[in-house]
Amino acid sequence: xxxxxxxxxxxxxxxxxxxxxxxxxxxxxxxxxxxxxxxxxxxxxxxxxxxxxxxxxxxxxxxxxxxxxxxxxxxxxxxxxxxxxxxxxxxxxxxxxxxxxxxxxxxxxxxxxxxxxxxxxxxxxxxxxxxxxxxxxxxxxxxxxxxxxxxxxxxxxxxxxxxxxxxxxxxxxxxxxxxxxxxxxxxxxxxxxxxxxxxxxxxxxxxxxxxxxxxxxxxxxxxxxxxxxxxxxxxxxxxxxxxxxxxxxxxxxxxxxxxxxxxxxxxxxxxxxxxxxxxxxxxxxxxxxxxxxxxxxxxxxxxxxxxxxxxxxxxxxxxxxxxxxx
Numbered sequence: 605x606x607x608x609x610x611x612x613x614x615x616x617x618x619x620x621x622x623x624x625x626x627x628x629x630x631x632x633x634x635x636x637x638x639x640x641x642x643x644x645x646x647x648x649x650x651x652x653x654x655x656x657x658x659x660x661x662x663x664x665x666x667x668x669x670x671x672x673x674x675x676x677x678x679x680x681x682x683x684x685x686x687x688x689x690x691x692x693x694x695x696x697x698x699x700x701x702x703x704x705x706x707x708x709x710x711x712x713x714x715x716x717x718x719x720x721x722x723x724x725x726x727x728x729x730x731x732x733x734x735x736x737x738x739x740x741x742x743x744x745x746x747x748x749x750x751x752x753x754x755x756x757x758x759x760x761x762x763x764x765x766x767x768x769x770x771x772x773x774x775x776x777x778x779x780x781x782x783x784x785x786x787x788x789x790x791x792x793x794x795x796x797x798x799x800x801x802x803x804x805x806x807x808x809x810x811x812x813x814x815x816x817x818x819x820x821x822x823x824x825x826x827x828x829x830x831x832x833x834x835x836x837x838x839x840x841x842x843x844x845x846x847x848x849x850x851x852x853x854x855x856x857x858x859x860x861x862x863x864x865x866x867x868x869x870x871x872x873x874x875x876x877x878x879x880x881x882x883x884x885x886x887x888x889x890x891x892x893x894x895x896x897x898x899x900x901x902x903x904x905x906x907x908x909x910x911x912x913x914x915x916x917x918x919x920x921x922x923x924x925x926x927x928x929x930x
Contacts, residue, residue: 605760605761606761613777613779614641618638618639621681621684622684623638624683624684625644625687633649633652634653635651644687646687646723647723650689650904651689653906655692656699658685659709660703660837660856663854663855664708664853665852669849683717684716684719685718687719688719689720690720690743692904693747693749694902698835701898717750717751721754724754724756744764746788747766748766748787750773751764751765762783764782764783766784771784790897796893800898801893806924806927807885807921810882813927815927820877823880823915827858829907829910830860831858834902834906835901838859839854840854859883860880885920889901901917
């Protein structure tokens with residue numbers, strides 16, 4: 605498929621769907637709703653934000669009731685998450701397992717199509733400076749997507765399907781030449797990634813490491829890192845009493861926020877910044893790998909890019925690993 609055919613495919617999607625894609629704004633790339641093909645950034649540059657809000661909105665109404673009437677809210681129009689890079693697809697793959705039994709997430713997901721994109725997988729992996737994984741040719745087998753588009757060196761594009769609904773969408777848009785990739789699970793046949801194992805060992809027993817005290821001295825506990833992180837999924841449930849019923853909302857939250865660990869008696873398990881930092885790292889590098897043998901961090905470095913005091917997650921992991929060897 606050449607560029608003109610790709611444009612026709614995308615314009616068909618735009619005609620009847622809400623489409624989110626990378627868009628260049630003031631020298632930076634952001635995931636945004638788009639209106640035409642020309643707005644899409646096809647460079648594979650990592651967007652400043654992720655696609656997380658497409659699947660888990662910052663705030664959403666889950667249900668309402670008025671008297672004896674009960675209504676579950678859900679997205680009614682088809683949505684396309686277009687040109688998702690490999691790292692955001694890894695984060696999405698994590699979400700698919702974390703929210704596997706969440707009926708509200710799944711209802712939204714049924715109406716959402718995930719379309720990945722790469723300008724060349726080896727190039728992408730070098731560009732993103734991934735510290736948790738080496739490039740493997742079977743990487744697509746361990747990502748969840750509906751459609752995946754790869755740009756070849758000659759400028760043409762090849763298509764892959766990753767689901768039945770992806771196949772259907774391709775065929776409805778007259779894309780007949782594609783290869784189907786069957787999801788082979790989170791863990792490759794070779795086993796859990798060695799760097800993932802190393803990161804887990806570095807963090808798990810490190811609470812008394814001086815690094816956490818040093819970080820606590822400069823960390824503002826603002827929560828920007830968790831908001832921009834594509835794998836952070838903590839949320840609050842809030843019931844809003846109304847005149848004749850109740851409305852339940854789901855809202856993003858962060859383990860850095862003051863009320864996050866508050867329990868009866870006004871006690872807080874995460875009352876200190878040091879504990880908040882360690883908890884965040886532990887969740888990503890120990891708890892998620894322990895439960896799913898998968899990445900709790902995809903090394904996108906968005907947290908470092910937005911941190912007001914420049915806390916570098918990759919450098920911190922390297923230091924913890926080095927300290928474990930002493």
